[in-house]
Amino acid sequence: MNDRDPVDYVNPYVGSIGHLLTSTAPIVSLPHGMAQVVPVTNPGVTDRYLADRIYGFQIGCSTLMPYIHDGDSDVTSAYDHDLETATPYYYSVLLEDSDIEIAYTALQTSAYFRVVYPANTDARLLVQLPKDGVISRTDELQLTGRTMIQGVSHYVYMELSNALLEAESSLTESPAGLALQLGKFTDAKVLEVRVGISHLSAEQAKINMEKEIGEQGFEETKRAARTIWNEALGRIEVDGGSESQRATFYSALYRSLLPMMNITEDGKYFSGFDLAVHETGNQDFYTLDNLWDSYRCLHPLQLLLEPGRQSEMISSYLQMFKQSGWLPQFPGLYGDRPYMTGNHAAAFIADTYHKGEVNFDLEQAYEAIRHNAMNATMLPWTDNSPLTELDRIYAEKGFFPALAHGETESVAEVHGFERRQAVSVTLEHAYDDWCVAQLAKALNKEDDYAYFMNRASNYKNLFDERIGFMAPKSADGEWVEGYDPKRGGGQGGRDYFAECNAWIYTFHVQHDIDGLIGLFGGAINFEKKLDALFTEQYSGSKYEFLNQFPDSTGLIGQFCMGNEPAFHIPYLYNYAGTPWKTQRKVREIMKLWFNDGPLGICGDEDHGAMSSWYVFSAMGFYPVCPGKPVYDIGSPLFSEVRIRQQNGKTFTIRATDGSDVNKYIQAAELNGEPYNHAWIRHEDIANGGTLVLHMGPRPNKSWGVTS
Known part of the structure; x- marks a missing residue:
């Protein structure tokens, strides 16, 4: 055991350089917090870690930036990551151009800033809102601001610790803002700014701040935020592994606990769905x-x-x-x-x-x-809207129609860039309909259960056994001519797929893996297809492939860890009778594509999705098919994982003799009894207990092959 708390391992800059597309930001917030504070860095520099200047610090609709008045209109500043501290609950940095030190922490709907101005300077604070925002100084120590975005009001209330001498200017041009002059002084001066945000009113923003921060000082507020994060992250305790693996793990767990955002304020919230306040x-x-x-x-x-x-x-x-x-x-x-x-x-x-x-x-x-399953169009990237002629073909024939070779799009509702994604639409809705069927069964709606289970098998209509891939059909039921499972479909494969190719989506049948194996002619052929996925190359250069499929980063052959439809695939070896290959692959993926640095997330984070894969896999199991209360077992990174649940029970996974080399399960016991399944039930975890996995350097090919 070591004396570092879970929150001490978190690096919010993990993933802040994108492998190809988006990167993460160092967010200070509570789990599910409404108040999220981030540095605003160079416009156009999408890899945030590589930005070299700070333009301000955003909280709600407002941006704060302390600066020194020296006749220069530029209030931005250079900064150095070596002079910066970033955590989930606290951030601080030296603004090098002015030698100003700024730090902040955040609670649910409020934030607390502390600014230290150097001696013998003319100290200023710029507070800005987006275009059309209105900000005013209500008295010597208080500011309120309001802006409207897409029909939703954003309010901010700020309370400053120093008596301001004057409001130097109230800018009416874009962006709206106030440049506040603190005055010249001979000693270093500390300005504290307590901030509340709201979607209800400026008065509510003030109430939120007073309710959460109250009379607390900066350090007390910071400790409160730290305690909340430690409790949240401490629900999973790990022993063993390297310092880097623990940092990667808890940084991933931090990302996984940010969404969804709780926007409740004193028992009320403003909904963007009907633009009204609700209890x-x-x-x-x-x-x-x-x-x-x-x-x-x-x-x-x-x-x-x-x-x-x-x-x-x-x-x-x-x-x-x-x-x-x-x-x-x-x-x-x-x-x-x-x-x-x-x-x-x-x-x-x-x-x-x-x-x-x-x-x-x-x-x-x-x-x-x-209602959505029966009445909303399946077309991708469209608002929930009524059925189209393409949906009617799906209802009649059991597949979403693709354009025939050389056919020009004639359906007005199809998104111009995102296209039809016809194969993905069929496969994803087949799985979703299976989920609908399970709920219908739970409610004893037998007719609905039968109807949606029938639709859940529609994936079979697009399996082309001639080539061994899911493939597009045109409205007449014919296979699309000239189809290339690897490079077909244009940019991102969007004629047929959502951001990936057929090598990935052919395995997108989480709900009926036995049925999918049957399409391949049995487990041996299915295993061979999985093997080929991880070795098949690009039909051209890698850079050309990634130009067509920029979401498909984290490549191992055609497998792309960097995009969500691939997440479950390494665990499918469990169903082919070779769970040792799952153990090998998940370890390889974690080692190759995840670490505790700025390049530590191999694809778009997508609000914690990528990070949550790592958390599960590092613990040693994964939910291949949400909707089924089971998890597939992989290969844990840590010697012991303790999952402390809301019901007060703890489930422990103990990997004896585990190491980088000893990644294969030799034998297992669940609560003291021999266990030979490559899966575990949710109720076994929820009820508490211990799963012991005995690890070794070479596969035990007989473990986990029982049904």
Whole structure:
């Protein structure tokens, strides 16, 4: 055991250089916090760690920047990561151009800034809002600001510790702001700024700040935030592994606990779905979710640690359904965002329910899921809207039609860039319909169960046994001519797929892996296809391949760890009768593509989705099929993992003799009894107990092959 707390291992800069696309930011916030504070760095520099100047510090709708008045209009500053501290609960940095030191911490709807100005300087503080924002000084120590974005109001209240001499200027041009003069002084001077944010009113922003910070000083507020993070991260305790592995693990867990965002304020919230204020009742209201990404392992991870909060999130989805008439895909502050494809709320809700968390209205949830399944177009990247002619073909023939070779798009509703993604649409909705069917069965809706189970098998309609891949069909039911499973479909494969190619999506049948194996003619052929996935090359140069598939980073052959549809694939060897290959692959992936530095996340983080894969895999198991209350066993990184659950019970995974070399399971016991399954039930974890995995350097090819 070491004396470092879990939060001490977190590096918020992990992933802050993107391998190809987006990077992360060093967010200071509480878990699920509404107040998130980040440095604003060079415009256009998307890899945040590589930015060399700070333009301010954003909290809510406002940006603060301390500076020294010296006649130069530039208030930005150079900074050095070696003179910076970034944690989940606290951030500090030296602004090198002025020698100003700034630090801040954050609570649920508030933040606390501390600025140290050097001696013998003319100290200023610039407070800015977006264009059309209004900010005013209500008295010598208080500022309030308001702006409107997409129909949602943003309010900020600031209380300063120093009596300001004057408001030097009130800028009316864009961006709105106040440049506040503190005055010249001979000694170093400390300015503290306590901030509250709200979507309800400026008065509520003040109440939020006073309620959370009150009379606390900066250090006391910082300690409170640290304690909350330590409690959250400490729900999973790990022993063993390297310092780097523990840092990677807890940094990933930090990212996994940021979404969804709790926007409840004193029992009320403002909804971007109907632009109205609502009472929350006895549950908080959450928004900001990327369901296409988060249903796979982020929500299952949060469910494992805090099942009650997942019920509140589902209830929030149901409120959005009432307010808008549709179950959202990517809910945010301003309503739904028409991103990606699928009806993945079905997976989120089915997984939560079948793992025993039922503190939400299941009938209402089913009504909402079924409504989307039956009435919303399947077209990707569109608002929930009525069915199109393509949906009617799907209902009739059991597959979403692709354009025939050389055919020009004629359906007006198809997104110009995102295209039809016809194969992905079919596969993802087949899985979602399986999830709908499981909920129908739980509610004794037998006709619905039969109907949706039939639709769940639609994936079979797109398996082309001639080539051994999922493939597109045109509306007439013919295979699309000239189809290339590796490079077909244009940019991102979007004619047929969502950001990946057929090598990935052919395995996108989480709900019926036995059926998929049957399409390949048995487990041996299925295993060979998996083997080929990890060695197949690019049909050209790698840079050309990544130019076509920029989301497909973290490549091992055609397997792309950097995009979510690939997450479950390494665990499919468990179903082919070779679980030792799963153990080998997940260890290889974690070693290659995850670390505790700026390049430590191999693809788009997508609100914790990528990080949650690592948390599960490092613990030694993974939810291949959300909606089924089981997990597939991999190969844990740590000698011991203790999962402390909301019910007070602890589940322990102990890997005896585990190491970088000893990655293969030789034998296992569950609660003292021999265990020879490559999976474990959710109830075994929820009830507490101990899984012992005896590790060795070479595979035991007989372990875990029983059904």
